Amino acid sequence: MSTVPANRPGAEDGADAVRPLRADARRNRERVLAAAAEVFAEQGADASVAEIARRAGVGAGTLFRHFPTKHDLLLATLELALQSLEDAIGHAEALEDPWESIVHVVTACAEIQARDRGFLESVGPELFLEPRLQRSHHAKMTRLAALIERAQAAGRIREDLRAEDIPFLLYAVGGVTGQCCSATAVSPDLWRRYLGIVLDGLRPAAASPLPVPAPTPAELTALKSAHPA
Amino acid sequence: MSTVPANRPGAEDGADAVRPLRADARRNRERVLAAAAEVFAEQGADASVAEIARRAGVGAGTLFRHFPTKHDLLLATLELALQSLEDAIGHAEALEDPWESIVHVVTACAEIQARDRGFLESVGPELFLEPRLQRSHHAKMTRLAALIERAQAAGRIREDLRAEDIPFLLYAVGGVTGQCCSATAVSPDLWRRYLGIVLDGLRPAAASPLPVPAPTPAELTALKSAHPA
DNA sequence: CACCAAGCGGAGCACGCGATCCGCTTCAAC
DNA sequence: GTTGAAGCGGATCGCGTGCTCCGCTTGGTG
Numbered sequence: 001m002s003t004v005p006a007n008r009p010g011a012e013d014g015a016d017a018v019r020p021l022r023a024d025a026r027r028n029r030e031r032v033l034a035a036a037a038e039v040f041a042e043q044g045a046d047a048s049v050a051e052i053a054r055r056a057g058v059g060a061g062t063l064f065r066h067f068p069t070k071h072d073l074l075l076a077t078l079e080l081a082l083q084s085l086e087d088a089i090g091h092a093e094a095l096e097d098p099w100e101s102i103v104h105v106v107t108a109c110a111e112i113q114a115r116d117r118g119f120l121e122s123v124g125p126e127l128f129l130e131p132r133l134q135r136s137h138h139a140k141m142t143r144l145a146a147l148i149e150r151a152q153a154a155g156r157i158r159e160d161l162r163a164e165d166i167p168f169l170l171y172a173v174g175g176v177t178g179q180c181c182s183a184t185a186v187s188p189d190l191w192r193r194y195l196g197i198v199l200d201g202l203r204p205a206a207a208s209p210l211p212v213p214a215p216t217p218a219e220l221t222a223l224k225s226a227h228p229a
Numbered sequence: 230m231s232t233v234p235a236n237r238p239g240a241e242d243g244a245d246a247v248r249p250l251r252a253d254a255r256r257n258r259e260r261v262l263a264a265a266a267e268v269f270a271e272q273g274a275d276a277s278v279a280e281i282a283r284r285a286g287v288g289a290g291t292l293f294r295h296f297p298t299k300h301d302l303l304l305a306t307l308e309l310a311l312q313s314l315e316d317a318i319g320h321a322e323a324l325e326d327p328w329e330s331i332v333h334v335v336t337a338c339a340e341i342q343a344r345d346r347g348f349l350e351s352v353g354p355e356l357f358l359e360p361r362l363q364r365s366h367h368a369k370m371t372r373l374a375a376l377i378e379r380a381q382a383a384g385r386i387r388e389d390l391r392a393e394d395i396p397f398l399l400y401a402v403g404g405v406t407g408q409c410c411s412a413t414a415v416s417p418d419l420w421r422r423y424l425g426i427v428l429d430g431l432r433p434a435a436a437s438p439l440p441v442p443a444p445t446p447a448e449l450t451a452l453k454s455a456h457p458a
Numbered sequence: 459c460a461c462c463a464a465g466c467g468g469a470g471c472a473c474g475c476g477a478t479c480c481g482c483t484t485c486a487a488c
Numbered sequence: 489g490t491t492g493a494a495g496c497g498g499a500t501c502g503c504g505t506g507c508t509c510c511g512c513t514t515g516g517t518g
Contacts, residue, residue, distance in 0.1 A: 022464060023516085024514075028466085049505085050505080060469095061465095061507095062465075069507085158429075165422070165426075168405050168419070169423060172402060172405045172423060175403070176353075176397050176401045176404075187441060190444060193394070193440060194401060196437070197394075197398065197427065198426065198427060201426040201428070201429040203437075205434050206432055206434060208428075208432075211418070212418050215416065251485060253484075253496090277476085278475085278476065288496065289478090291495075291497065298476085
């Protein structure tokens with residue numbers, strides 16, 4: 001395909017570093033990314049790239065120069081959202097009450113989903129399958145596991161809960177959030193009610209034996225290679 | 230468009246009744262419906278009508294003759310699935326234990342979703358919005374409300390739960406079911422775990438005040454006229 | 459200023475979709 | 489058997505999509 005441009009004499013940079021973007025190129029890249037975040041949040045992952053390019057005020061060619069594939073663009077916006085999720089985890093770690101810290105993380109994630117349809121639609125399938133996100137995902141899961149163990153040690157959360165369960169539960173609440181609640185006239189905060197029910201289900205008082213064991217991290221990563229589509 | 234063929238003399242049927250389909254036509258209609266149920270269950274509501282026609286062994290023209298629109302076809306298969314949901318409600322009503330009857334309905338619905346992607350993808354948005362489904366939906370909700378009140382009277386379920394909550398909760402569990410669990414290698418019954426957590430959240434022991442009131446039926450039906458897309 | 463590659467934009471491509479059209483086939487009433 | 493309309497099927501259409509190509513513009517360097 002395209003040959004990598006030969007290192008130009010004089011402008012040698014160590015390793016195979018990327019050359020800095022031209023000023024206008026960098027500006028356009030930002031505008032595309034911002035527009036994509038907007039459009040994906042409003043319309044979900046099925047939004048057309050043409051719409052994104054239009055709102056960014058650039059041509060389609062420019063968009064694809066910066067993000068070779070729609071999927072790349074979606075991933076880039078997803079990383080933005082995941083950053084704010086990471087902030088929420090950081091904040092939760094600073095809370096004293098172990099139960100409240102769990103509530104904070106889970107609520108923050110649901111809030112992201114409530115305002116970002118694209119995040120919801122991507123987060124379940126993508127997060128487990130996309131290699132480029134595995135590392136940061138794993139880091140977040142480790143911190144989340146610590147929060148859960150802290151709450152379990154304090155007897156504030158059911159003993160059979162595992163960190164791997166949380167993404168599934170968040171995805172579930174997110175489904176209600178994005179599809180049923182936020183896009184409709186009836187109380188856009190309705191998802192808080194169902195998150196409340198799920199949280200009640202996580203309390204130790206509620207615990208009854210769960211029928212199926214939680215997936216191990218190994219199972220989840222094995223899953224990414226075996227995916228059919 | 231097409232003029233309704235004039236009532237033929239001798240074959241008069243009272244009112245504006247439909248004339249019976251020709252034998253082969255009825256057979257083809259069944260085959261299309263069966264193929265659609267299969268394909269939508271496997272691939273979700275985004276499956277192509279061409280694939281359905283192919284699997285039914287008919288041409289595209291035949292398919293659209295019986296179901297003028299893809300949406301009509303989807304609705305027809307949805308009604309099939311809703312029938313089995315109604316059966317589940319009937320069975321639940323016969324159970325003695327009020328809590329178990331709730332568990333049965335909810336589990337049955339989740340089982341449908343676990344094996345039918347199209348049902349999941351349609352049930353949330355469709356069920357509230359589609360006028361042709363409103364009547365049977367309303368009937369089911371009434372019976373479901375009776376089951377819940379029975380369980381509440383027995384002190385087996387939290388007092389602040391309303392029948393209108395159940396579809397939302399089922400949709401939530403269904404999201405995990407269809408998107409994350411059933412299509413992957415890792416334990417296809419994983420959704421039972423999360424349904425278990427939600428059910429624990431419905432027990433009276435777990436109840437803590439929920440932040441948002443449940444939607445009233447009036448709000449839900451008002452929703453159908455105000456929908457943007 | 460002069461220069462040229464880095465960057466731009468939007469016409470255009472290939473594809474897959476839902477839906478339609480119309481010449482041919484088949485059922486069933488007589 | 490004859491006949492007419494009900495039914496069939498698949499080539500075809502229009503459209504929207506993700507993506508590419510290529511002539512033109514622009515930024516930054518000597």
